[in-house]
Amino acid sequence: MSADLKKLYSSVIKAHNETPYHFEKPTTTLTIIKAYNPICGDRFDLYITSPITDYRLPLTLHFHGFGCAISKASTSVLIKSIEGKSLNDAMEIVDHFLRFINKELRDKELILPDEFLAFSGVHDFPERLECATLAWKEMKKYLESKNE
Amino acid sequence: MSADLKKLYSSVIKAHNETPYHFEKPTTTLTIIKAYNPICGDRFDLYITSPITDYRLPLTLHFHGFGCAISKASTSVLIKSIEGKSLNDAMEIVDHFLRFINKELRDKELILPDEFLAFSGVHDFPERLECATLAWKEMKKYLESKNE
Amino acid sequence: MTPVTNSIKSLFPIFSNHPALVYLDNAATSQKPKSVIQSVIDYYEKENANVHRGLYKLSSSATTRYEEVRNKVAKLIGASDPNSISFTKGTTESINVVAHGFLKKLLMAGDSVVISGMEHHANLIPWQQVCKEKKALLRIIPVDGDGNLDLSTLDSLLTTNTRLLAITHISNVLGTINPIEEIISCAHKKNIPVLIDAAQSAGHYPIDIKNLDADFLVFSAHKMFGPLGAGVLFSLEKYRNQIEPLNYGGGAIKNVEFDHTEFLEYPHNLEAGTPNISGVIGLGEAIDFIQSLDMKSSILYTNELMIYFKEKLNSLPFVKPFGNPVKSGSIVSFQVKNVHPHDVAGFLGNVNIAVRAGHHCAQPLLESLGVPSTVRVSFAIYNTKEDVDRTISALIDLKKFWS
Amino acid sequence: MTPVTNSIKSLFPIFSNHPALVYLDNAATSQKPKSVIQSVIDYYEKENANVHRGLYKLSSSATTRYEEVRNKVAKLIGASDPNSISFTKGTTESINVVAHGFLKKLLMAGDSVVISGMEHHANLIPWQQVCKEKKALLRIIPVDGDGNLDLSTLDSLLTTNTRLLAITHISNVLGTINPIEEIISCAHKKNIPVLIDAAQSAGHYPIDIKNLDADFLVFSAHKMFGPLGAGVLFSLEKYRNQIEPLNYGGGAIKNVEFDHTEFLEYPHNLEAGTPNISGVIGLGEAIDFIQSLDMKSSILYTNELMIYFKEKLNSLPFVKPFGNPVKSGSIVSFQVKNVHPHDVAGFLGNVNIAVRAGHHCAQPLLESLGVPSTVRVSFAIYNTKEDVDRTISALIDLKKFWS
Ligand SMILES: Cc1ncc(COP(=O)(O)O)c(C=O)c1O
């Protein structure tokens, strides 16, 4: 079994896949952000349960759905990274992650949290790019709409 | 210029093409047999001007239209060969010509009028088969309908 | 197991170029033998010309060869008339021609079309959309837990208002071979025409239109060792002058004026535009290839592989197989517990084993199986026992990796 | 004349296999350079797999390469968004998609569609049939004796009820290059969308969608050095979500249930079924080939050939040429007096000169020229002055033979 694959399914990703962060359907929700890839069928709902006040995301976010380990772990990391953050900060984090996955970061920007770096294995598996970025791209659209 | 081509455009065919037999639109007609090849645009009308009595074709037939030298000459030869013939004889002639063109005749049947043999060049030009048989095939259908 | 396979494998250039490749995605598309690829090359390098009766040698021979393939296709499926065969770009287009060009005119509000619960989207959405437009009903023959059609429902589903029954010969997800003779005769008793989706069976399983008595039958060249972009629509004579084309254009007409067009007859009226000549010629070559094999031994062989694989699979406690149809082609769907199908396919792909994960364009069937996706393994004649062994051992590695 | 051509000719295998071939039927289909043929072979021998995001390397690279060609096509025609490009099986299908999937919904009784008197059947019959169904009018921009559009009529033909103007960039019979910028701007002043049939121009003449401002533009790969069975539909963004597919099926959907389907967006919603992947990849390679040439010198070169041919032709008293358009591509139509066009083409074919005789799928234009058929000669970059000389001398032989 290849080193590439070990890297793709790093321990961080395996952990997030097995015990995803805030993986539950809240009883009441305000907004559901749908992250759905029709081609492979991955489908996650990201839940916002309380109103955005002071341009800040609620302290707790949840998600639920199904998808491969990469998409599940990446959604889990997303939720964990941005809950409670200001819209601007959240936007910056999301942007950073997407640029990292798309290899658009300059060297000095490459100091990233371990949970981001865990996804570097995707660089060797272009067919998994979609999985790693699915929820992030939808979140980006949502944040943009809130910042307008 | 190839011998094949000389054979294809034999003097008989050239003569029939230049001065086709009974090539005119009669003023009154009873039946028009349409010989039309939509793919190349060849289009001849074969005219029957008087009723078929005693299972015999009228003494004079005409045709008119446009098409390549092969189709025009072959229509001309058709008209000349069958006018005034009994339906049975006409049918036999038409059948014979078609079988000759399609190389279905047995050796001993190969004694044919010169005007038929003039079309043997078509055997080397399969793409001209349609031209040589266009009017003959329509005439065959017509004769069959009359013989029923 | 017959040793013929290694020599067969050598006929497929993809395996010389990828010696380690285990290709188990045959239900998606088959690999192409050298002879088929060569026929496409030869066409472009030696014979390329447009058809429609050009008067120079290249064009007339292109036309002749294109038309000859109708004969070959007709023979392959036991049809007596080459003009029963219309060339399309694939199964999907063939079905859409029947849905839009034939059925739509007949369908009235309240009428119904019957399909099964295991149809590929290509044999579902066209009917669904036409039914929607015409306020007709789409009715579904249910699939039981083993992946068999529940035919006890058939009689009540087929009513005097049923205008068409469309059904797959072999399921592309579970491998189920449906008893289409029985189904067709049931429909015909009520004068309902039947379309058979033979995408998974044509070229691999015997089809004899005369016995079968299907009204329409459709398939794709690319799933039977032929090129992409070519497919077949067979129609019984009685419907041929009732099918309108999806596409209007050149090559399909008798006469055109600004206010009026006279069309050619079936099958030419459906083939407007420059056809995929090289694709059709390659299909002809694929049929020659198929006829050089003994179909019965090929089926026995891929069946053996399938059974061997299923047995091994069943011995793996962490695997959940789907379906266990009474009669099955060489297609198997399963899941690895706690590992998402895409992670399974990705893992296998990483060790050069090509399988497919997803809904296999059959979402409603997967819905009824209660899962959004499965891993699918599908065999062809060039697969080997070793391919199975490698797959099984990769699955064991995968499980280790994930626990 | 630029001597580049002999080296270009050597890039086309058909001419090594048929050294004596004079191929002057380029308007019907072009020959294919080795690089394009090789890309098709490579695809089948090294990369063959179905697209739609398989999770093994072959399939994901097939998907990537297929999608990359959208970029190449977009660049070729100066479109900024690769997703403006939908792949079809050819010009004919592209036009039918717009006719049935877009126009039909908009068209009311009494509305009109405007085309010209020199359209190929592919850019006539689809509009004619939709107009017939909707009781709308098909109105025709007339063609003058020289083969130019009579644009003085345009203003009155385009009314507030005109729903679409569809026009060819270059006539496939007379070679006329129409002033499409002018025509489009005229139509746009009245808010009428315009479809450009670029079958004869794409890849050979510069097209810049941004300047041109066409709403739809269509063409075929096989006429621009690419494979058969692949074509392009370009659509402006504003219409994209208004175009319904001709074909429903797999690969074009978001979600399918028995009673409901959610479709993907343009261009994917129009590409149901397994696409002609090798055809699209070959189209990409054809674009690379085109971009390796200098388009301007190619046009100058084929233009020179065309003019050289026309001059020689005009010196033959037994030849009757058709059309003398103000701006002309490298297509020439003529007749030999007293010899039927098919006999001319047959004679030339016999000495290895491939030309086309017939109505060239433009019966109404031929009708207006007063003839049922012409001989057509059409040039491409691999043709030479010698090809012209051989054709002219064959015509002289022909005349001798027939008198
Ligand atoms: C001007 C024009 N439009 C449309 C077509 C149709 O193209 P295709 O047959 O590739 O669909 C052609 C080619 O024959 C053409 O020359």
Ligand SMILES: Cc1ncc(COP(=O)(O)O)c(C=O)c1O
């Ligand atoms: C059962 C079945 N029907 C239809 C299709 C569609 O075939 P194509 O994509 O070649 O049009 C497929 C293949 O994906 C299939 O397996």
